[in-house]
Amino acid sequence: MWSHLRKSGIKLPKITAKEIERKIDPILRQMEKAGIKLDVKAIQLLSKKLEAKSQKLEASIYKSAGEKFNIASPLQLAEVLFEKLRLPSEELKRTKSGVSTAASELKKVVDKHEIIKPILEYRELSKLLSTYLKPLPAMADKNSRLHTHFGQDTSTGRLTSFEPNLQNIPIKGELGPEIRRSFVAEKGCKLISADYSQIELRVVSCLSGDPAMMEAFSTGQDVHARTAAELFDVEITEVSHDQRRVAKTVNFGVLYGMSPYGLSQALSISQDEAAKYIGRYFTVHSGIKDYCNRMIELARSEGYVETLFGFRRELPNINSPHRQIAEAEERMAINTPVQGTAAEILKLSMIRLADQLKVLNENSKIKSQNYNSKLKNSGILNQVQDDDPKNLKSCYLKPRLILTVHDELIVEVPEEQAKKIAQVMKETMEGAVKLCVPIEVSVGVGENWADTKNNVA
DNA sequence: ACAATGGTCC
């Protein structure tokens, strides 16, 4: 499907999607076994703090409402807000059971009543408490490590994480970093996080061959700023925060097969205005537009689309007479090759990195003698990671992959090796595939997951 | 046990 790209500066490892799946499997099992350490004390402290705050909010909500009710029930909440308190609901979305109480809707009436703000805040805290703060400590093993399970059966080739899902740990807001601070490195070790910068946009620029977008990446521009410059017809240096935000949303929208409605919702603007942006975007980026049309046509005639490495997704309903069903699959036809190829690049980099780490371990000058003294000094003989206590020596202070979050890899390494391995990760990931544009990876080292984001290695 | 609703991540 992509053989025509071979002449466009792209160079691919001789490997198929199936082989990638086969090779990634033992790596995933090793990562599951290794797990990631949770600072149980810290997370329980945070939990207590937020619980107290949550109760105060609860009381304040009951007071504003003039009655007690179940805030977690959309049904009861809607009744209180839109019947008892008579808040205007005309502008808000409906669900099957009545007016939607989704945060995106409640925000529209936040100025109409004092009760809305505490509700939104209460919701946020409830979410964090019930999904992360309370359950995670209970799932940690005797060494405080969390062992997720990685799944490989998705429609685009992405990996999943479950029981617990460690791919949706909060990062946004004030509390996100607080929570991520509880994901820590073992004593004497560091976490290194390396993530691909705008990998999906780079992939689509390459799959489409769109000259403007390729140029943006090839010359190291801020791609969202550039898009903003194009959309608003200003110099790239004169782009405002807001213009860049809009452009960023449009860029993401492209990957999802955006419609004027979807974009209007995402940006809280009118559909007309959204349609203007889309029109302008596709005028400047006709290569992207052609890509979208090509994928839809391909799916219509062949019944499937493929990623760069040949992962196939069937789209049996793309010729459905039901517009809504057909259009949904059209968006999949656009998105799957992009998301799927990005996933393959990440998996390829995992395979390469696992090899690199193995070599590094075998050549390591830190031999068993040093291990022994290190172990004694650090006093952690009884809290290391491997299931088999007899293997303690060989696995402590051994760099290993422990987590992946779609465009990010996290390893845990002895601190004295952190700098070196951070560099290895960056090079390995950036060189995993040669696209027609450069691939950039940012790396950070820290004692915990949050700190890896502040520290450029 | 299951659908609906809502929310977290990339």
Place this chain on the structure above:
DNA sequence: ACTCGGACCATTGTA
């Protein structure tokens, strides 16, 4: 009326 890709999980409320 509906509408932007891919996941997992908690809670409510009904069957």
